[in-house]
Amino acid sequence: MLTVEGLRSRYGRIEVLHGIDLQVNTGEIVTVVGANGAGKTTLLRCLSGTQPASDGRITFRGESITAVPAHRRLKRGLAQSPEGRQIFTNLSVEENLRLGAFLFKDERVDQDMAEAFAMFPILKEKRNLAAGGLSGGQQQMLAIARALMGRPSCLLLDEPSMGLAPLLVAQIFEVVTDLRGRGVTVLLVEQNAFGALKIADRGYVMETGRISMSGAAAELIADPRIREAYLGL
Amino acid sequence: MDALLQFIFSGMTVGAVYALVALGFTIIYNASDVVNFAQGEFVMLGGMITVFTYMAGVPLPLAAVLAIVATAAVGVALNKLAIEPARGAPVVSLIIITIGASILIRGAAQLIFDKQLHRFPAFSGDAPLRVMGATILPQSLWVIGGAILVFVGLWLFFTRTLTGKAVLATANNRVAAQLVGINTNWVMTLSFGLSAAIGAFAGVLVTPITLVSYDIGVGLALKGFAGAMLGGMGNPKGALVGGLLLGLLEAMTAGYLSSQYKDAVAFIVILAVLFVMPHGLFGSKSVERV
Ligand SMILES: Nc1ncnc2c1ncn2[C@@H]1O[C@H](COP(=O)(O)OP(=O)(O)O)[C@@H](O)[C@H]1O
Numbered sequence: 001m002l003t004v005e006g007l008r009s010r011y012g013r014i015e016v017l018h019g020i021d022l023q024v025n026t027g028e029i030v031t032v033v034g035a036n037g038a039g040k041t042t043l044l045r046c047l048s049g050t051q052p053a054s055d056g057r058i059t060f061r062g063e064s065i066t067a068v069p070a071h072r073r074l075k076r077g078l079a080q081s082p083e084g085r086q087i088f089t090n091l092s093v094e095e096n097l098r099l100g101a102f103l104f105k106d107e108r109v110d111q112d113m114a115e116a117f118a119m120f121p122i123l124k125e126k127r128n129l130a131a132g133g134l135s136g137g138q139q140q141m142l143a144i145a146r147a148l149m150g151r152p153s154c155l156l157l158d159e160p161s162m163g164l165a166p167l168l169v170a171q172i173f174e175v176v177t178d179l180r181g182r183g184v185t186v187l188l189v190e191q192n193a194f195g196a197l198k199i200a201d202r203g204y205v206m207e208t209g210r211i212s213m214s215g216a217a218a219e220l221i222a223d224p225r226i227r228e229a230y231l232g233l
Numbered sequence: 234m235d236a237l238l239q240f241i242f243s244g245m246t247v248g249a250v251y252a253l254v255a256l257g258f259t260i261i262y263n264a265s266d267v268v269n270f271a272q273g274e275f276v277m278l279g280g281m282i283t284v285f286t287y288m289a290g291v292p293l294p295l296a297a298v299l300a301i302v303a304t305a306a307v308g309v310a311l312n313k314l315a316i317e318p319a320r321g322a323p324v325v326s327l328i329i330i331t332i333g334a335s336i337l338i339r340g341a342a343q344l345i346f347d348k349q350l351h352r353f354p355a356f357s358g359d360a361p362l363r364v365m366g367a368t369i370l371p372q373s374l375w376v377i378g379g380a381i382l383v384f385v386g387l388w389l390f391f392t393r394t395l396t397g398k399a400v401l402a403t404a405n406n407r408v409a410a411q412l413v414g415i416n417t418n419w420v421m422t423l424s425f426g427l428s429a430a431i432g433a434f435a436g437v438l439v440t441p442i443t444l445v446s447y448d449i450g451v452g453l454a455l456k457g458f459a460g461a462m463l464g465g466m467g468n469p470k471g472a473l474v475g476g477l478l479l480g481l482l483e484a485m486t487a488g489y490l491s492s493q494y495k496d497a498v499a500f501i502v503i504l505a506v507l508f509v510m511p512h513g514l515f516g517s518k519s520v521e522r523v
Pocket residue numbers: 011016034035036037038039040041042043
């Protein structure tokens with residue numbers, strides 16, 4: 001579904017991605033784990049088009065999207081729930097969701113919104129409130145729900161567990177697992193390596209702009225190097 | 234009493250023009266956080282282009298429409314040629330670009346048109362209407378009605394249409410707007426075009442009363458900006474009320490004190506209001522939580 005080859009990206013003159021190769025197959029949950037500053041967010045921003053790639057190739061559903069501007073990638077089925085949530089703080093919860101379906105004007109929009117509310121009942125309760133007033137966990141739910149309103153075939157999730165209490169983290173990971181049942185392929189970026197690898201099919205480990213290891217999630221969890229470096233076991 | 238009503242009428246008329254300029258500020262500010270100081274030039278262009286096409290023999294309504302369309306094109310060009318290429322620059326730089334653009338537009342208008350004062354006939358004649366001992370020009374009613382019409386239209390646009398919400402979303406978080414599929418460059422272009430059209434509309438309405446020349450833009454931009462600040466920058470309701478209040482303040486000061494003091498008094502009141510309410514009368518502190 002999603003193939004990345006030799007992807008490089010830079011901020012000004014400083015290159016932070018030094019040739020990333022990565023693949024996500026239809027129906028998979030794939031995770032990219034790594035320490036703070038490894039370049040995970042930059043990678044996702046390149047995939048969604050909000051950060052330019054300086055070299056390499058991104059192929060999505062058989063077509064190169066390397067040069068497709070960010071606002072056209074969702075139409076092709078690629079959505080992102082960005083780091084830091086990036087919700088529309090001064091619009092209401094419902095308006096945030098409606099804007100998630102900006103590309104659509106059919107009846108399915110209402111249906112999708114009802115589904116989003118079923119998935120996160122607290123959002124329904126607060127539907128008319130300004131999204132900026134939500135708690136961190138609620139904002140994260142809104143960010144995911146808004147991305148799903150765009151009817152993606154592939155969802156890029158950047159640190160959905162960041163800053164959340166353990167109970168909420170478990171709930172968010174559960175939602176991510178459920179996405180598979182809805183036919184959404186997931187690329188999940190996490191610092192919480194253990195939680196992410198537990199729900200993923202495959203994983204990549206990222207270190208200072210390079211992929212240092214990859215494999216089945218179960219194998220990575222069992223690998224002693226990873227257990228020591230990322231899982232604190 | 235008659236005098237008071239008279240001052241209210243003239244204040245409302247001037248205030249409606251300020252309100253239209255302030256509404257223009259609001260749209261661009263909402264889409265980009267940029268305060269567009271070329272807004273006053275759009276009013277000037279609306280008046281001047283109508284005058285010259287009308288003098289060339291085009292019927293007045295058609296001349297007005299042409300002026301509004303042409304001015305909207307100037308607004309789009311301003312965005313495409315000056316603002317969009319500077320994307321990513323700090324907002325202050327963008328504001329300075331709009332000041333530069335306003336100087337350029339004024340200079341071009343002086344060359345293309347002339348330095349004279351012009352007018353065209355009022356839409357419904359020049360005979361004043363008598364209302365409870367005071368008089369009001371029919372054209373004043375056009376101006377006030379025009380401001381209300383634009384306000385209602387914008388209010389519906391921002392609260393009821395997806396496109397309007399896309400403009401608000403772009404202002405709130407540009408990257409997130411792109412992620413939901415909004416073409417943020419297009420939103421900017423739309424905002425400049427719409428804002429310029431509203432400015433030109435104000436120019437068309439007010440020229441029969443105040444006359445137009447190439448240099449009326451600066452003062453209007455300042456007054457419209459003051460009105461928008463008074464009401465709360467970014468809020469259409471604030472722009473309408475702020476603009477009208479500013480006009481009324483000026484008219485009252487001119488009527489009861491002296492027209493010499495009207496600018497000073499108006500600005501003192503605005504400063505006082507902003508001192509107590511830094512976000513203006515209707516300004517909302519944006520709720521944010523990290
Ligand atoms: N906007 C930016 N400007 C300059 N450098 C940045 C910017 N964002 C991230 N970086 C740098 O790029 C590297 C990778 O960052 P990031 O992609 O955010 O990593 P991660 O998401 O894995 O924590 C870091 O060294 C970081 O300091």
